[in-house]
Amino acid sequence: MRRTGILLVWAASVIAPGCAVSGFKGMAPMAEYSADSEAMAARDARGVADTPDAPPSRGEPSRATEHTAAVQPRKVVYTARMEIIVADLEHALGEARKTAEGLGGYLQHLASSRITIRVPAEKFNAAVDALTKLGPVASRDITAQDVTEQYTDLEIRLANARAALKRLQALLEKASNVKDVLAIEKELIRVRTEIERLQGRMNLLKNRIAYATITVSFRRAAHVSGHIRVKLPFWWLSQLGLETLMDF
Amino acid sequence: MRQAILATVLAGAAVLGGCEMRLDMPDNFVTVDEGSLGPYDVRGVSADGMVLAARREPNAENGTLAFWTEAVKRELAARNYTLGRSEEVESDGGLAGTLMTFSASRGGRPFTYMTAVFVTSSMFDDGEVFIAEAGGEESILTPRQDEIRKTLLTIRSAMW
Numbered sequence: 001m002r003r004t005g006i007l008l009v010w011a012a013s014v015i016a017p018g019c020a021v022s023g024f025k026g027m028a029p030m031a032e033y034s035a036d037s038e039a040m041a042a043r044d045a046r047g048v049a050d051t052p053d054a055p056p057s058r059g060e061p062s063r064a065t066e067h068t069a070a071v072q073p074r075k076v077v078y079t080a081r082m083e084i085i086v087a088d089l090e091h092a093l094g095e096a097r098k099t100a101e102g103l104g105g106y107l108q109h110l111a112s113s114r115i116t117i118r119v120p121a122e123k124f125n126a127a128v129d130a131l132t133k134l135g136p137v138a139s140r141d142i143t144a145q146d147v148t149e150q151y152t153d154l155e156i157r158l159a160n161a162r163a164a165l166k167r168l169q170a171l172l173e174k175a176s177n178v179k180d181v182l183a184i185e186k187e188l189i190r191v192r193t194e195i196e197r198l199q200g201r202m203n204l205l206k207n208r209i210a211y212a213t214i215t216v217s218f219r220r221a222a223h224v225s226g227h228i229r230v231k232l233p234f235w236w237l238s239q240l241g242l243e244t245l246m247d248f
Numbered sequence: 249m250r251q252a253i254l255a256t257v258l259a260g261a262a263v264l265g266g267c268e269m270r271l272d273m274p275d276n277f278v279t280v281d282e283g284s285l286g287p288y289d290v291r292g293v294s295a296d297g298m299v300l301a302a303r304r305e306p307n308a309e310n311g312t313l314a315f316w317t318e319a320v321k322r323e324l325a326a327r328n329y330t331l332g333r334s335e336e337v338e339s340d341g342g343l344a345g346t347l348m349t350f351s352a353s354r355g356g357r358p359f360t361y362m363t364a365v366f367v368t369s370s371m372f373d374d375g376e377v378f379i380a381e382a383g384g385e386e387s388i389l390t391p392r393q394d395e396i397r398k399t400l401l402t403i404r405s406a407m408w
Contacts (some may be wrong), residue, residue, distance in 0.1 A: 036401040083353060089330060111386075112351045114358060139356060196323045210391045217353050219328050236305045239287045242352060242361050246299050247278065 033074055045076045075151040075205075078124045078212035085219050086135040089113055092218045099130045105211065116215045124212040138219060147205060154202050161195045269302035269381060272295070272402040293396050298384035302403050305372040313367045316377055317346040320365055324350055329361060339366055341404045343378065347397065351386065360385040360393075364400040378403050 086092040089112075096115045097107050103126060105119030119127040128142070168191060172184045231238075269289035273279055277300060291301040321331055329350040333360040337347045345366035351357050364376040380400040382389070389396060 081356070083356065111358070113330045113353075141356075179315050217356070217358065219353060220325065220330055232319055232323070234305070234308070234319070236287060236303075236379075237319060240320060240363060240379070240381070241324060241327060241329065242354060242359055244287065245291075245301055245361070245383045246297075248293070 042232075074146060075148045075209050076121075077145045077147055077208045078121055079145070080124070080128055080212070080214045081139075081141040081217075082214070083138040083217045083219060084131065084135045085138055085142075085221050087221050089218050089220055092134050093228060095134055096131060096216055096218075099127055100214075103127055103130075108213070113219070114215065114217045116213065118211040118213055121210060121212050124214075127212070127214055131214065135218075135221075147209065151202075151205060151209075154198060154205065158195065158198045158202060160197060161191055163197065165191050257358060268406050269304050269378065270402075270404050270406050271300055271302045271399055273300065273398050274392075296384075297387055298382065298387050298392070298396070300376075300399055301381045303379050304378045304405070305379065307367060307377050309374050311345060311367065311377070313346060313365065316365050317348070320348065320363060324348075324361075328352060337364060337401060339364075339378075339401050339403055343368065345378075347400065349393075358384045360384060360389045362389075362393075362396060362400060364403065366403065374403060378405075 084092070093110065093113075093115050096117060097110070100106060100117035100119055103119045103123040105117055105123065105127070107115070108118050109116040117127070132140075165188070168184055168188050172181065172188065175181045175184055271290055271292065273292040277298075279292050280291045280293060288301040288303045291299060293299050293338040317334070321334070325331065329352045331348060331350055333347075335347050335351040337345050339345055345360065345364050347364040350361045350363075352361060360383065362382040364380040366380075368375040368378065370376075380403040382396045382400060
């Protein structure tokens with residue numbers, strides 16, 4: 001029973017979130033990450049916008065790293081927010097959607113003048129280029145978030161939790177009294193729940209890495225050049241809108 | 249005769265600006281004292297930044313609801329507001345009006361702006377235009393849009 005107790009404590013400590021995990025197993029991946037991050041820093045120095053032509057982080061190792069088994073490919077989440085001025089909102093929204101679908105992506109959210117699309121990460125630059133052709137870009141915010149550390153940490157915690165599960169299952173087979181069986185089964189439930197939780201987080205992270213997220217807000221062009229706009233002689237019309245309403 | 253005198257008195261008081269516009273503010277909106285400086289008769293604000301307001305403006309000769317609806321749409325479209333919806337409505341007091349819902353981006357964030365326009369008629373002058381407005385961040389206003397819509401339709405003169 002004492003041995004069982006010790007093993008249960010061990011199992012619990014191994015899968016406890018954010019504890020000893022990165023201390024003993026996380027060291028090697030972190031060192032690999034540091035080596036890899038030099039290349040990233042050099043690339044970042046050139047600017048983020050030209051980074052993700054063919055993002056090296058799709059989760060598949062590149063040719064350069066294939067033979068260096070220990071080196072983890074970088075995991076990067078690409079996000080873009082853009083504001084584009086267009087003459088025809090409906091047309092622009094439709095074109096943005098077609099762009100996503102044409103590149104193997106999909107529509108995530110559609111509002112009256114805003115659209116969020118997801119495209120395969122390696123098509124991120126192509127998608128941004130296609131969208132900028134819809135009209136003048138009023139603002140653009142592109143982010144490449146390196147999640148390698150988060151990914152590695154999750155991988156290790158999942159592996160440890162699965163190892164703990166196997167140990168507990170082996171222990172359960174050897175348990176000789178009801179008290180031990182109950183204690184081990186309680187721990188098994190906890191470990192299984194933890195594995196499901198970690199797996200869920202891992203799936204989400206993998207999806208964010210595999211598909212870049214692009215949100216475009218379209219703004220209708222104020223006027224068509226060559227047209228003269230007659231201002232009506234009612235001063236209060238110019239005081240309609242958010243600017244006056246929300247100004248205290 | 250007595251009725252005619254009463255109507256004249258009421259209309260006169262209204263024309264002289266003795267009655268302010270009112271809105272039945274929803275729960276968790278506080279009413280801001282507008283004094284006589286701003287364009288609004290009444291304005292209310294919620295802690296999360298939604299604003300409601302009402303005002304009145306003199307109508308012009310032949311100023312119909314269709315005229316003011318079109319004028320409001322064009323004015324706001326020229327300032328990059330996108331009209332999402334325009335609907336015929338009736339205020340709780342029985343005035344016919346138009347409720348328009350616009351979206352706009354401010355500082356890269358999506359906002360919603362709603363305005364309802366009503367036109368009154370009068371035996372003595374061209375009547376008035378009643379305007380009710382609401383605005384706030386899209387993520388905050390959208391879940392309460394039905395409630396805000398109902399509030400805009402409560403617009404009335406304090407004399408009523």
